[in-house]
Amino acid sequence: MDINFVIEKFLLVSILFAISLLIAMYSTYAERKVAAFLQDRLGPDRAGPFGILQPLADGVKMFMKEEITPSNSNKWLFMAGPGLAMLCACIGTAVIPWGQDLAIGGRVIPLQVTDINVGVLYLFGVVSLGVYGVMIGGWASNNKYSLLSAIRAASQNISYEIAMGLSIIALLLMTNSLSLKEIVLQQHGGNWNVLYQPLGFIIFMICSFAETNRAPFDLPECETELIGGYHTEYSSMKLGFYLFAEYINMFVSSAVMATLYFGGYNYPGMDWVATQLGPIAAPLVGTGVLFLKIFAFIFFFMWVRWTIPRFRYDQLMNLGWKTLIPLAIANIIITGIVIAVVKF
């Protein structure tokens, strides 16, 4: 194997990992700032200028706290839970194309860790694995509240995965490909999928709110009913891992939404920019645009969290099974008919 290839991929993976962690870290800060601004407050502003060192202070606090393992818990699973949640959150970034191919010194470096031809399926696999972290943590705690929360998380994620998968099928009918790189290439310029699949996008977005356990679907950590939810018994950095995994999930699902529906690194007028900036700078501008889209989605996640109250459990299930799934199926049928009419 080419040693340069290994070095390239290793670098890309490390950078992606670092960026995921950094964004997750600063999402906690952004969350508190956004919450504060939406509520006419200032938010954290004591640690460093404008409080930008607050995530570091929080991290130090998390590491320094006493770690408690309940005596009746299943020790191994109790440790495995947060680790699994973190792992599943981090590996999702591997298939997302972060930019156009970089051409440096005659070598073409794709800004994607791996372009597997079942990229969308891989993402779905990772997302469905994500619920195991919550379930194992809730089960291993040997606490009724945690268990209830884990059951809720499992049923919620399974219900919404169906609608999510169905909303994606309509998209795949259009793209004829499961490779994320191919899907992004088809959206070259301003030809974004959201223009053709607005309903599919809305369903997908609602489902990704549910999949990441974000408000208004954050029933697994419903404080009023379940204390802390599945992480009631967790403390110190194990709790930190769970909270962190939630933010990484938010980052990954924002990236997925931007990639599938909002053209990834594509933006209108990118061909003109490419002729002006050359083969190295232009792809990096595209990457910057992708990150702008991701940040916009992350902001939207937070904006919704501080606007809409939590759904009741029966409302959640009604919305998932009685509204989103029929809508998604109708979307597939309409898309299929339109494609058939256009082709013939």
Added chain:
Amino acid sequence: MESLSNKKKVLEQKPLNFAERMYLPAIVKGLGTTMSHFFKKSSTIRYPEQEREFSINWRGMHSLKRDEDGRERCTACGLCALSCPAEAITMIAAERKPEEKNLYREEKYAAVYEINMLRCIFCGLCEEACPKEAIYLDGPIVPSDYLRKDFIYGKDKLVEGPLEVK
């Protein structure tokens, strides 16, 4: 029973219509409301650097007053301690010596005067009880501290500074 006030309202619970069941119009409206707050000026007062304006009858930290000649007014009668519902005030009285005439106004004075700021409820009964107009709650907010013993304020913190000599 028929209400006399005419304020009674009978709430009707109608089932949601289609637009309401979609949730989306209401959600968009809510998002608009919160976004309008995003650009509003925050009402936070950054406390240690900024202080809010107090009303004129605000009761803060106590101060023991001096008279127009700069002598302490307190005569250690103990009425403030007696009136205090939280029992926050204690004092030890002493007799004034002839050479201390310029320090204390009355023949008896408080050698030790302590207020426990953790007990004090800032009701202002001490200032009402005082016959010598010697104690007023006209100071700032009592600052925070780490140890309970540091909240017992003695005369060093309570007596107001000596008058400026003209």
